[in-house]
Amino acid sequence: MANDNEKDLEEVLDETENNDVEDTPCEKTADDNDDNNNTENKTENEAEPTVEEKLQKELDEQKDKYMRLAAEYDNFRKRSAKERLDISNTTIGNTISEILPVFDNFERALNAETSDEKYKSGVEMIFNQFYDVLKKLGVEIIDPLGETFDPNIANAVNQIEDDKLGENEVAQVFQKGYKIGDKIIRYAMVVVANP
Numbered sequence: 001m002a003n004d005n006e007k008d009l010e011e012v013l014d015e016t017e018n019n020d021v022e023d024t025p026c027e028k029t030a031d032d033n034d035d036n037n038n039t040e041n042k043t044e045n046e047a048e049p050t051v052e053e054k055l056q057k058e059l060d061e062q063k064d065k066y067m068r069l070a071a072e073y074d075n076f077r078k079r080s081a082k083e084r085l086d087i088s089n090t091t092i093g094n095t096i097s098e099i100l101p102v103f104d105n106f107e108r109a110l111n112a113e114t115s116d117e118k119y120k121s122g123v124e125m126i127f128n129q130f131y132d133v134l135k136k137l138g139v140e141i142i143d144p145l146g147e148t149f150d151p152n153i154a155n156a157v158n159q160i161e162d163d164k165l166g167e168n169e170v171a172q173v174f175q176k177g178y179k180i181g182d183k184i185i186r187y188a189m190v191v192v193a194n195p
């Protein structure tokens with residue numbers, strides 16, 4: 001029986017030793033798994049932004065949207081102001097173009113010979129008042145006499161040859177032109193010398 005007990009004891013010890021050997025690799029496997037999990041967690045942590053980084057990214061996106069919106073609004077404001085100015089200049093230009101024949105007649109009356117000084121003085125006062133109103137509205141007179149002919153501001157209605165004048169020089173102005181800003185209300189009608 002002692003031999004049986006010894007045999008049983010040896011078998012138990014052998015099994016225990018085998019279990020110890022088997023347990024050791026299992027523990028290493030568990031540790032390896034923990035190391036793998038830690039490595040994966042580190043990779044995930046590095047790939048996954050922190051709350052602060054997320055908030056910073058969101059703040060940057062909002063700033064970008066705000067800056068774009070501010071730029072769009074500024075462009076809209078400038079475009080609207082330019083359109084209003086263009087509409088205003090067009091409206092003033094259309095109105096002035098209807099009044100210009102009256103202004104031309106006042107200018108002719110001012111240049112007419114008369115012996116009545118009071119009459120001439122009255123016409124001159126009305127002409128000056130009319131001219132001041134046009135200046136306040138931003139209207140400029142185009143009088144290219146003596147300048148080189150520019151088709152952007154004048155229409156040539158006649159041509160002459162004159163040795164005293166230069167090439168393409170405006171020799172005579174039949175009718176003055178008018179502009180407001182860059183918009184021509186009426187082109188000057190001129191005679192061009194030596195075209």
